[in-house]
């Protein structure tokens with residue numbers, strides 16, 4: 740059995756914010772092929788109940804993808820905070836789509852079509868170039884994306900794990916966390932965020948700045964999503980939140 744690192748257990752008065760890919764789930768060759776351990780969605784439901792509803796998923800994925808992975812009804816910040824939805828379905832933040840992204844999408848679509856093993860994830864508020872199955876393409880695609888984005892200073896390019904994120908400036912997971920923290924059932928709680936990537940750093944910083952804890956999978960969990968899941972399950976068990984089988 741994998742042992743948890745000596746991390747503080749979650750307490751019932753926390754607000755919990757979790758990234759998905761590389762944090763709760765292992766990466767796959769393409770984002771639509773990730774494996775969701777069957778015990779994970781019910782564990783998240785029990786955690787949510789134990790925390791009085793103060794649990795939100797903060798991801799670069801589309802809202803529909805988050806729902807497809809874990810079931811509908813979780814509070815979620817999708818597409819790096821461009822869309823924020825409360826657990827009751829209320830849309831808290833809905834950014835206007837950026838028309839420039841469509842201009843970039845066409846040439847990038849052609850570029851990935853010509854490079855087997857790469858793919859373009861097209862979202863409402865961002866584009867993600869993936870090359871996990873063809874890492875040798877990283878340089879070419881990064882240069883191409885940089886050239887295409889250069890005339891559009893409102894766009895931000897961010898290196899991610901075996902991927903490049905292209906999205907408008909102005910939204911990030913830190914702002915998403917702060918917006919959730921200004922509302923019930925999150926307000927007044929101590930924010931705990933777990934993430935694994937450069938796009939998670941703003942939320943790690945926000946959680947710490949608000950008196951909580953910003954945890955990083957590589958730095959705090961030995962780089963293993965299994966340890967994150969075990970830590971969540973053990974915290975729940977220690978806190979009397981129910982069986983975690």
Ligand SMILES: [Mg+2]
Pocket residue numbers: 758759760761762934935936
């Ligand atoms: Mg991640």
